[in-house]
Amino acid sequence: MKDKLLKFFFWYFGKGALPYWFILCVDSFIVVFSGLFAQVLYAGFYSTVTNIFGITSSLCCYLLAYLVGFRIMHTYNGVIRYSSFVDLYRVAMANLIGVVVVFIVRHLTPIDQVLVPLSWQVLFISFIVATTGMWGIRILVKYVYDIYFVSASAQKVFIYGVKEGGIALAKSIHSQESQFVVAGFVSDDSKDWQHILMGAKIYPNNENLVAKMKQKGATVLMVSPLKTESLRNNQQMIDSLVEAGVKIMLYSRQEWDGKSDLRHTQLKKIDIEDLLPRNQIEVDLEAIGKIFTGKCIMITGAAGSIGSEIVRQVASFKPSQMILIDQAETPLHDIRLMMMHKFVDIPALTLTASISHKCHMEAVFKEYKPDYVFHAAAYKHVPMMEDNPGEAVVNNIDGTRIIADLAVKYKTKKFVMVSTDKAVNPTNVMGCSKRICEMYCQSLNKAIADGAVKGCTQFVTTRFGNVLGSNGSVIPIFKEQIKNGGPITVTHPDIIRYFMLIPEACRLVLQAGSMGNGGEIFVFDMGKPVKIADLAKRMILLSGAQDIQIKYTGLRDGEKLYEELLNKEENTKPSSHPKIKLASVRELGYDEVSEQINKLVEITKDGYNDMDIVRQMKVLVPEFKSKHSKYEVLD
Incomplete structure (x- = not known):
């Protein structure tokens, strides 16, 4: 019966x-x-x-x-x-x-x-x-x-957050056919603890959280969009959940306005990028829009990780024309297709060209006379530039000088250069080349201000660390190694790096470009540094893969244990944006920098003698001390 x-x-x-x-x-x-x-x-x-x-x-x-x-x-x-x-x-x-x-x-x-x-x-x-x-x-x-019925087959979940976001998630689970059932809520506020919300108890966020979840049979933690930042900044909580095999689910969109519908089906299983500690970055989109709307914008390196995101963000402000330059044909073709489909009303010229070809670049400047230039073109891979310093000079240094000089000649209003933390106390050719680019742009800006060079262009430099998901970055490499069964290769157990999302970095680039008056080097607040070995361990745990080993291979040529955003002789001053600081750096005169760059370029014309090229770079940037490199003999 x-x-x-x-x-x-x-x-x-x-x-x-x-x-x-x-x-x-x-x-x-x-x-x-x-x-x-x-x-x-x-x-x-x-x-x-x-x-x-x-x-x-x-x-x-x-x-x-x-x-x-x-x-x-x-x-x-x-x-x-x-x-x-x-x-x-x-x-x-x-x-x-x-x-x-x-x-x-x-x-x-x-x-x-x-x-x-x-x-x-x-x-x-x-x-x-x-x-x-x-x-x-x-x-x-x-x-x-x-x-x-539901409780017998569904996964039990805890919801982190008891305000609008957490309640919305719980209502979504209750009101739809779902494989989940709410077993509890988690709150940071002691006033909420032990209370009942929508039939489930509210538990404290402390060292006993995992034990409580196990006791209730909960295997999933759903995170309210309003608590995402709190989770990212609580590494101890993340580690305990991941090590216990608890699946963490976050809102799949970047932000939630607190009013629109929120459904548990919009959550996604966390990726490692979601767990790196960083604070939400806000920029003045209205002010940026006023500057770029209706203007002609040139972006070099438009097909790269940073350049392509700058393209997308600038296009959203409806410029009158976009000039997109890159020498990588296939990625630039992808950008061309993206502009044709997503920004059909914006005229976009995609040029497969090298910024070091002066005649070609001048023809482009002469015809289009861009109002703003975002200079993101550069060779960026450290080991490659250690082996090819001549290309670092031709592309990174002389290419930057060509674009900067043309910007002045054709009355560009502002030139924004994308630099790197590797330019600070450089230990490799790539970082030194970017530091020389910074020096040239800053000295040229001062020469214009002093009347030594006729022009109206304002030069602004933006400096930041690693961006998540960029071409050649460590996270995609680790994912592929885990997929292949390991091992994960880390150069050193103590190596640390700063990380930022590509869209976040590009928003700050646009913000810095809109507020700079010329001559500034803007340094972005990259948050807390992350130990790469810990990053690898967490990725292994998140993947659920078994028996993945971490193999330490030794520092690569020119690689630092940690990156600096300022060198020892520099200090920073606050700007109008809390995430952007002004760097006070050692400055050289325009004539001196130009003369030294001329010598570098002449050396490359005489033949790519690596030692001669790097020796001259060290003259211009005396703080350049090579590490794990054949160029150490020059120090």
């Missing part, structure tokens, strides 16, 4: 919704039964029984009025097990419509002469009883389904 009841129960509450007609029949029965019950209360049991047929006939006729309400409010179209307060409201309104229709019909027609007249007191009591009965059926079905 028990087995048959269970079989009927699971059929009744199966994946298919209850037939509409069945819900309608149940509601109709409740209406008629409520009328009889109300008549018993009002007139007595004996009086009701003696005229049961007539009273029932009247109630069945009145039921037609209720059916009008059911139709208008669609009370039988929903799935009962997903009933919400909105559904309860519809039931009440449907019954109210039924009572009103009965009142109108009785007032306008002689129906009471045909049917057994029921007093208005009976109709009122019937309305209350029917509404309560329908509510009760829906709540009971939902409760039974949640307890005996």
Whole structure:
């Protein structure tokens, strides 16, 4: 008997919704039964029984009025097990419509002469009883389904956050067919602890959280969008959850406005990028938009990790024209297609060209006369530039000088150069080349300000560390190594790096470009540094892969244990943006920097003698001390 009841129960509450007609029949029965019950209360049991047929006939006729309400409010179209307060409201309104229709019909027609007249007191009591009965059926079905069906098969989750975001997630789980059931909430505020929210207990966020989750059988932590930043900045919490095998789910979009719909289906399993400590970065989009809207914008290195994101962000401000330059044909073609599909109204010229080809670059400047230049073109891979210092000079240094000089000649308003933390106390050729670019731009800006060079261009440099997901960055490499079964290769157990999301870095580049007056080197607040070995361990845990080893391979040529955003002789001053600081750096005169760069370029023309090239770079940047490199003999 028990087995048959269970079989009927699971059929009744199966994946298919209850037939509409069945819900309608149940509601109709409740209406008629409520009328009889109300008549018993009002007139007595004996009086009701003696005229049961007539009273029932009247109630069945009145039921037609209720059916009008059911139709208008669609009370039988929903799935009962997903009933919400909105559904309860519809039931009440449907019954109210039924009572009103009965009142109108009785007032306008002689129906009471045909049917057994029921007093208005009976109709009122019937309305209350029917509404309560329908509510009760829906709540009971939902409760039974949640307890005996959903709970048996669904994953138990804790929700981190008890404000709007956490409540929205819990409501989403309750109101939709879901493989999850809420077993608890997590709060940082001691005022919330031990309270009950939506039927689940609120637990403290402390060292016992994992134990409580295990005790409740919860294997998933859903994070409210309002608590994402708190999670990222609590590495101890992350480590304990990951090591315990708890799956962490975050909002799949970057931000939530707190008003739009939030569903648990919008959450995604965390990736390592989601867990790196960083604070939300806000920029003045209105001020940036006023500057770039309707202007001609040139972006070099437009197909690279940073350049392509600058393209997307600048395009959103509706410039009059975009000149996109890169020597990588296939990635630039991807940018071309992206502009054609997403920014069809913006004229975009995509040029496969090298910034070191002066004649070609001058022809472009002469024809389009860009108002703003974002210079992101550079060879950036440290080991490659250690082996090819001549290319670092030709592309990074002389290429920057060519674009900068043309910007001045054709009256570009602002030139924004993208630099790197590797330019500070450089230990490799790539970092030194970028430092020389910084020096040239800064000295040229001063020469313009002093009247030594005729022009109006303002030069601004932006300096930041590693960006997540960029070409050749460590995270994609680690993912591929884990996919292949390991080992993960880390150069040194103590090596640390700063990380920032590409969109965040580019927003700050645009912000710095909009607020700089010329000559500044802006340093971005990169947050807390991350030990690469810890990053590798966490990625292994998140992947769920077994027996993945970490192999230490030794520092590469020119590689530092840690990157600096300022050298020892520099200091910073605050700017108008809390995430952007102004660096005070050693400055050289324009004539001196130009002369030294000329010597570098001449050496490359005489043949790529690596030692001669790097020796001259060290003259211009005396703080350049090679590490793990053949050029150490020059120091």
